[in-house]
Amino acid sequence: MPKSEKNDVELMRRWTLTPDATMGSSVRAKGIxxxxxxxxxxxxxKAISLEGVDLVLAMPTDERFAFNAAVSVVTQTLDDAPFLPVIPREIQDILGMKTSERHRWLADGRLPSAGTRTVRLAGRARQITFHVFEPSVVDELLNRGAVDEWRVEDAEARAEKRNATYLARPSKKSKRSKKADNGTGDPASGLPGWEDFDADGLLR
Incomplete structure (x- = not known):
């Protein structure tokens, strides 16, 4: 068989990513x-590719040594996969959260960080640093529906803040009372609660 034909015959190995590794996320699968x-x-x-939830390694038969070495690396990585830190784009896909929500919940402590990682962007001199997350923590948050809980909490907090702001504004009656006084120097106006008492018309 000519060498060119022999090179067309591939060595191939396929691995199926487990739910423990991907947490149901295609973004996490790509990260693996x-x-x-x-x-x-x-x-x-370039010999390894992702097909759905399968990793596929394919190399020419004359690269058997490199193929066997690659098989060992892939197998070991997949053993480690369920324990690999979850990076920002992965946790957003797994938990269905927005970038703004991740930042907010990370800042207020509801989303616990497992530390930071610094990487250099491909083809660039600039480095970026970002928080990573423990897979076991992410799994627990997913199972208990934490994101839905936090969104309810945030909505309630916003409603309370609006109410507090509304109550803190001077009432129209208070404004009318101050305007009616118009600097007359009524000594009663300095008494605690006097404006509300007067505005209710109890002295009329």
Whole structure:
């Protein structure tokens, strides 16, 4: 068989990502693929791909040594996958939250951080630092519907704030009372509660 034909015959291995690893998230599945690629040598990075929830490794038969080495790396990475830190775009997809919600809940402590990670953007000199999250914590938040709870809490807090703001505004009666006084120097006007008492018309 000519060498060109032999190179067309591929070595192939397929792994199915488990729900424990992906948490039902396609974004998390892609993140696992990227983690695998980061651990592979340059010659094998493009040989691995994601098809649905399957990782597929395919290489020419004359690269058997590199293929076997890549199989070991992929297998080990998938063993580690359920314990890999959850990054921001993954937790947003898993829990169905917005970026603004993640920032707010992280700031007020409801969303516990597992620390930070600093990476260099591909092809750029600039680095970025972001919070990561423990998979077990994310799983617990998902199972108890924490995001729905927090949204209810936030809505109630906003309603209380609006009510407090409304109650803090001077009433129209109080304004009329101050205007009627017009600097007459009535000594009673300095007494606690006098304006409300007078505005109710109890002295008329």
């Amino acid at each position: 693929l990227q983690e695998v690629q980061a651990r592979l040598p340059a010659i094998s990075k």
